[in-house]
Amino acid sequence: MHTPSVVAILGMGVWGTALGKIVQDNHHNVYAWSHRGDMPLVSVVQDAQIIVSAVSMQGVVPTAQKLRSLNLPVDKIIVTATKGLDPETKRTPSQLWQSILPHNSVVVLSxxxxxxxxxxxLPAATVLASSNLAAAQQVQKMLASDTFRAYVNQDPLGTELGGTLKNVMAIASxxxxxxxxxxxxxxxxLTRALPEMIRIGTHLGASGATFFGLSGLGDLIATCDSPLSRNYQVGxxxxxxxxxxxxLADLEGTAEGVNTTKVVVKIADSAAIAVPIAQQVNKLLQGEITPQSAIKALMERNLKPEFDDLNF
Known part of the structure; x- marks a missing residue:
């Protein structure tokens, strides 16, 4: 029997609530915080060994800065479960967390x-990735159950980008x-979406192999084939x-893919990376083209070999 941990969940949207339920069902003590709630952040995190952030992309920096202002002890592990890219810095959530709290271990959940x-x-599997493998393994023990299987790896950037970039593809799907x-x-x-994700991911420093795992291909399949996905609903x-x-006014929660698409296209344009799906999704979201013309543009692209752009 494991020793119960004290876990803080930051962000009580649908994802934060689901994560809190997993942790609670594993007999850990859960304290929850939302920026809309009355509970002070300090009282939620002060006894927690593990802090799970499920805030929206726009809430990452202010939430991390609040924790820094509390002089957060360095032995507390930060788990980031947010999927997105910062519009200004183009950084991922874990990169933002690490820049603001450089001495805490950061684990990506995706x-x-x-x-x-x-x-x-219902049964599911996830990935916990960190440059600090021991921290990822500690979170793995906290989350793993009969219905929620957790794997670890040491490519947090690739794990995070898989879950982030597939949101763009979910809109297209x-x-x-x-x-x-x-x-x-x-x-x-979906088959052409994966190499597009890999091109961006490897440019940003991720391992191409990570995209064939649960957080890349696995998340791509789930999100692109389910009406439960908010990004799929948008498309x-x-x-x-x-x-x-x-x-967007009618959605339950945030469709992070809308913002992510803009950032991906900016990255691709500056580095001359081919992202035809993201380009058409971006034009569609900006109201520049119709869905019909987006599909037509993808079908009329120049003929080429299938595997000429997978250099990893």
Whole structure:
């Protein structure tokens, strides 16, 4: 029998709530904090050995700065479960956390984890990645259960980028299904999405092999094939003729892929990286093209060998 840990969950949206339930079901003591709530942050984190952040991308920096102002002890482990890229610095959540709290171990949590399925107790697997393997293993013991299997690796950037970049592809996948383009088109889209993710990821310093794991290919499959995915819903509903403003106002939670798409295109443009899917998704989100013309542009690209751009 393991010794119960004290765990703080920061951010009580659908994902933070699901993670809190996993931890609580494993008989750990859970304290929750939300920037909308009344509970002071200091009282939530002061006894916690592990702090799990499930705040939105825009909440990462202010939340990390609040913890720094509390003189957070360096032995507390930060687990980041946010998927996105900072619009200004183009950094990932873990890079932001590490820059603000450089002496704390930071662990990335990412995988094919649809929160509503986890809430129902359905089986799932995830990845915990950190340059500090011992910290990742400590979090692994805290989370692992009969219905939630946790793996560890030492490529936090690749693990994080897999979960971040697939949100762009999920929007494209939703468009594909919203237009009833069929299984062949969907299979082609997802197969071409993976090397696009790898090109960006390896440029940013990740290992290409990580994208074939749970946090890359696994999350891509789950998010691009489920109406439970908020990013998928964005694409699907755009294809149905709704405006982006209408869709975002009606969503339960944040579709991080909308912001991520803009950042990915900026990175790709500055480094001359081919990201045809992200480019079309970005134009669609900006209202520059229709779903029909986005698909047409992808189908009319120059003919080329299948594997000429996978250099890893």
């Amino acid at each position: 995988g094919p984890n649809l929160s509503k399925e986890i809430d129902q107790g 939703g468009v594909c299904d919203g237009m009833n383009l069929g299984t062949n088109a969907k299979a082609a889209l 699907y509903r755009l294809a149905q003729g709704q405006t982006l403003e209408e869709i």
